Amino acid sequence: MTELAALFSIAAGSPEPIFRQIMGQVMRRVASGQWPPGTEMPSVRELAVALTLNPMTVSKAFSQLEAEGVLVRRRGLTMVVADTAVERGATPDAAALLRPSLARVVAEARQLGLTQTQTLALFKEAWQAPANPDDRS
Amino acid sequence: MNAVTPSAPIDIAGLSLGFDGKPVLQGLDWRVAPGQVVGLLGRNGAGKTTLLETALGLREADAGQARLFGCPAVALDDAARARVGYVPQQSNLFEWMTPEQLLRYFRAFYPRWNEAKVEGLLSRWDIDRRQAIAKLSAGQQQRLSIIRALAHEPELLLLDEPVASLDPAGRRDFLQELVEQVSNLGTTIVFSTHILSDLERVAVDVALLEGGRLALQAPLGDLLDDARRLRGPSSTLQAWLQATGLAVLATRPLEGGRLQVVARVPEGAALPAGLESEALSLEDLFLAVTAA
Numbered sequence: 251m252t253e254l255a256a257l258f259s260i261a262a263g264s265p266e267p268i269f270r271q272i273m274g275q276v277m278r279r280v281a282s283g284q285w286p287p288g289t290e291m292p293s294v295r296e297l298a299v300a301l302t303l304n305p306m307t308v309s310k311a312f313s314q315l316e317a318e319g320v321l322v323r324r325r326g327l328t329m330v331v332a333d334t335a336v337e338r339g340a341t342p343d344a345a346a347l348l349r350p351s352l353a354r355v356v357a358e359a360r361q362l363g364l365t366q367t368q369t370l371a372l373f374k375e376a377w378q379a380p381a382n383p384d385d386r387s
Numbered sequence: 388m389n390a391v392t393p394s395a396p397i398d399i400a401g402l403s404l405g406f407d408g409k410p411v412l413q414g415l416d417w418r419v420a421p422g423q424v425v426g427l428l429g430r431n432g433a434g435k436t437t438l439l440e441t442a443l444g445l446r447e448a449d450a451g452q453a454r455l456f457g458c459p460a461v462a463l464d465d466a467a468r469a470r471v472g473y474v475p476q477q478s479n480l481f482e483w484m485t486p487e488q489l490l491r492y493f494r495a496f497y498p499r500w501n502e503a504k505v506e507g508l509l510s511r512w513d514i515d516r517r518q519a520i521a522k523l524s525a526g527q528q529q530r531l532s533i534i535r536a537l538a539h540e541p542e543l544l545l546l547d548e549p550v551a552s553l554d555p556a557g558r559r560d561f562l563q564e565l566v567e568q569v570s571n572l573g574t575t576i577v578f579s580t581h582i583l584s585d586l587e588r589v590a591v592d593v594a595l596l597e598g599g600r601l602a603l604q605a606p607l608g609d610l611l612d613d614a615r616r617l618r619g620p621s622s623t624l625q626a627w628l629q630a631t632g633l634a635v636l637a638t639r640p641l642e643g644g645r646l647q648v649v650a651r652v653p654e655g656a657a658l659p660a661g662l663e664s665e666a667l668s669l670e671d672l673f674l675a676v677t678a679a
Contacts, residue, residue: 262584265666267608295570302562304424305570306591310608 254285255292255300268303272311278347280320280335291321291329394457395420396543396575397442401451403599404441411437413599414451419577421542424569426590426607427579430677433596435579436476439547442577443473455543469497472541476548478528482521486514486531490538497539508534512560525552533561537568544568546578550585558585565589583669593669597677603636607669613651614672619662621646627659637675649675 258275260268279285291297294312298305312329315321321329359369397419404412411434419425429435440446442453444460453460458467480489486509494500509516512530520528529552536544550558562585568574569589580586586593587607595603603610614636617624624646628635633656637649649672658664667675 260588262587263668263670265611265668265671267611268587269608270612298566298570299563302559302566302588304566304589304591306424307608 254289255297258297258301260301260303269307269311269314272297272308273315274347276311276315277320280331281347285331287331287333287335289331290324291331293328395454396423396456397577398454398457399442399451402438402441402448402453403450404437404446404448410599412441412448415596415600417442417594417601417604419543419575421575422573423592424565424576424590425578425592425594426586427577427594427596428583428586428673429579429596433677434599435596436547438596439473439545439577439579443471443545469499469539470542472536472539472544474529474532474536474544474546474549476551478525478532480520480528480532480535482519484520485517486520486523487516489520489531490535493535493538499539501538501540504540505534505538508537508564512557526554526557529553530557530561533564537564540572541574542572543575544577546576548579548581550580550582558582562589583673587669595673595676603676610651610672611667611669613653614667615650615652616665616667616671616675617648617650617652617658617662618645618665620644623659623661624648627662631656636672637678639675639678 257279258272260271262268264271266274276285276291280289291312292300294305294308297303298308301308312321316323316329319332320335322332324330355369355373359372364372395418397417399415399417402412402415402417403410415438417438427435427438437446441448442455442460444453444455444463447461455463456467456470458464463471481492484492490505508530512527512534514523514527514531514534520531523531529549533546533549536546550561553561565576566589569576576589578586578590590607593603593605593607593610594601597603618641621640621644628648628650633653634651635648636651639647641647649667652658652664
């Protein structure tokens with residue numbers, strides 16, 4: 251397994267389809283500059299086996315990222331981060347990528363009857379927790 | 388969509404079947420194209436096992452027909468039979484045999500048999516080759532049943548609750564094996580399960596059995612993308628649904644003249660004021676669509 255494959259994490263049971271989770275994770279790493287242009291993606295097969303996913307699901311995520319200009323296909327096989335991924339605005343800014351998750355947290359906090367102050371305190375606590383933030387099952 | 392050819396792995400038309408005058412399948416149509424991986428969902432008693440057994444020709448339908456690779460399922464020839472693998476819900480292994488004897492016995496029926504795969508899986512899944520099958524645990528029997536179904540490298544694999552007796556590690560091993568099958572051989576797979584997280588990982592399409600028919604068939608990614616739970620004043624919601632002609636999956640009246648609807652709403656559709664919209668997980672969707 252390449253190191254990159256180990257960086258993905260999939261949450262089954264979410265309203266967000268798995269192919270979109272993969273897309274979002276690639277886009278966030280690219281937008282933040284963690285994966286600069288030319289960074290090589292794992293192969294579809296490799297990522298499918300590493301994450302125990304149907305290869306068609308991984309392939310769909312990669313194809314859409316290609317269509318949106320985030321990834322380019324090199325030598326017909328591996329995908330790499332496109333040179334123009336960030337400049338072309340193919341990846342929205344980091345804040346825009348985080349907003350949907352935050353909206354979900356706010357909605358759930360309201361359902362639980364938590365105040366803004368209580369929620370912010372919980373957010374701070376979660377931020378400081380040392381556990382691996384990617385380790386959701 | 389895939390072109391319909393006479394050699395589709397599964398082609399079912401107008402299938403009806405009842406027990407003691409109680410209808411289970413009612414004019415069910417279903418086509419599974421080569422390479423599709425379909426998760427079959429339905430509540431307990433919806434008829435998933437009956438559907439799989441009838442698709443395989445193990446039960447005779449009252450009306451309609453099931454074909455596998457173009458061949459009537461009830462009169463499957465040896466060539467078509469060799470292309471199909473089946474893992475039943477109830478392990479139907481010969482319990483007095485050992486795994487070694489059982490696999491040798493089945494090997495004789497098939498033109499192709501991947502001995503290396505069988506040996507590899509027996510070792511990896513820790514199955515005692517010389518212990519009587521009756522003495523294996525339920526989980527080991529289920530694993531053996533899976534090995535038996537994979538050994539002849541079927542093009543079509545039908546699995547009825549294949550992980551019911553497996554612990555989380557066993558389930559992950561099994562899913563890994565399915566991913567390998569799909570990656571290496573492009574196997575067409577239909578599996579029923581109540582464990583929706585497993586289904587999401589491995590299936591690309593879902594089929595939901597409800598009321599004797601497939602109430603819903605869709606690519607899973609598309610379905611999660613556009614399925615929404617809408618709530619609002621009954622009149623507003625109904626007028627909007629009528630005007631847009633969206634596919635409604637479930638409807639439930641709420642108190643105070645309000646209505647809740649699960650519908651497929653394409654991206655960018657403009658919702659009228661006063662309607663709330665919420666994305667759904669597969670479990671939410673399943674519960675909404677199968678609610679009595």
